[in-house]
Amino acid sequence: MTMKITALYVYPIKGLRGIELETAQIRPQGISHDRTFMLYEVRPPGDKLEKIQLDTHPRCALFEQQIVPKSQAGDEAAALVVRFRGVPGTGETDESVRETLRVPLEPDMAALEKIDIRLHDSPAAAYRMGDACDAWFSRRFGVPAMMVYLGDGRRSVLGKSLVPRAAAEQQQQQQQRGWMTSLTSYITGAAPSSDTNSPAPWLTFTDVAPLLVTSEPSRQDVSERLLGGQAVEMYKFRPNIVVDGEGEDAWAEDFWAELEVETQTREPEAPRKQTLQLTGNCVRCLSLNVDYRTGKPAEGEQGNVLKRLMKDRRVDPGSKWSPVFGRYAFPDSHAEGFTVSVGDGVEVSRRNAERTVFDWPNM
Structure with a gap:
């Protein structure tokens, strides 16, 4: 069953309140002007x-x-x-x-x-x-x-597992090509070729990947964990792309490896379907407990969001003391840029058999 994008956010200054968008331009480094x-x-x-x-x-x-x-x-x-x-x-x-x-x-x-x-x-x-x-x-x-x-x-990008599969394979090919080119140049005396494919992924001030994808069923599960089922707003999780999770259970995104977004763009030569590679889990911190009205740690159950997640969401052995909510994503390595909008369809085009392991050093 096809999911839908329900919200888009951009954060020009890292750490401050996000800006909710109806339409966003996605580039290799994420939403334009993000962080x-x-x-x-x-x-x-x-x-x-x-x-x-x-x-x-x-x-x-x-x-x-x-x-x-x-x-x-x-x-x-x-x-x-x-x-x-x-x-x-x-x-x-x-x-x-x-x-x-x-x-x-x-x-x-x-x-x-x-x-x-x-x-x-x-x-x-x-x-x-x-x-x-x-x-x-x-x-x-x-x-x-x-x-x-x-x-x-x-x-x-310091986490090796976070680099998208296609980019990782490309880097390996470039290294092999560079070794063979150097050997050929040594034997023949020819100048080495300067031809390379697209550069390796890089980041703005996003934490470890260009995009963060979250789902509504998982947010609802967090709300149900609080005493009295108090609502937890999605903006507290600071995503870029939110999907409604239609047909998916809470925490199903733990195993999402690839999403296809069917855009409604009218750009004449832009393909209708764009791919996001989901490569890592987003491990969470005390920011979930902040009261956005006072700028202080929240009182009562709203200040226990992280604690409630600790019970059974410490599912990534690469960061075993932190609970997971959401998946980090990279736009397809061949995409120079495309437009997504609230209401665009999203399908899981590939799933992992096991959860990925977070490996960014010293985090």
Whole structure:
């Protein structure tokens, strides 16, 4: 039975509230503009950079993001607008605190300072957005903060099992081809060929893969685990693509290896069916317990979401202390980009006989 896409989310600044979309452009690195910005806390000594994310900085839940297209911004380029919601009754809702931050969605890198950053041990070059942005976030987080833009930086996929099967086979072929080419060049004296296939997968500031896919039956199961069956909103799980799971049981996605999305796009030469390779489990942290109204750990059962999952969802031996919810995905390696929309059909085109094992080092 065909499932349907029920929601799409993009997170231009990693860790902050997501933007719900009706239509999304999927590129090799995920939804366009997803997690191209990130925040770090600057800690002494030596101005050490620590990532700002929901599990360690729950105030992330108080920041809303909005993408303003160029057509709505006059002569200006497309912009990202950030609003701080604040908490009623705390003095954080006065105009000086609620003042918005507006930055170009694609900043001019030539005008920015280049720095080296790391996320989950995967290094990249990035660009500081400047003192004004840093001061805006520092005031609202209450700690020295730095905003960075990935730009032309690229993060490597460190988990070997996370690399899609086709890409892994291609890398192996390239290595074999490179060895044979070098041997032939040595024997014949010919110059080695520069011909290569598409480059290896790389990441923006997404954790370990370009996309996260979740299902409604599994979210419903989480709600039923809480005392009184309190609803848990899907946005707490921070997915990119949500499917209704029609005909699938809760947690069936643990074994999904490949999904085919039947797009309703009107792009003339775009194929109707696009493939997502699901390569790894999403292991969860304390961010599930955050109250998005207060920017603090939730009270009562809403603060026990992670605990309720611990009972029987620690199913990945590669991260045996963390429960699993959702699957990481890569767009098909041959796809240069395609459009998906809420309501598009989705089918499981390949399943694994056993669960995959998470192998990103030091996570």
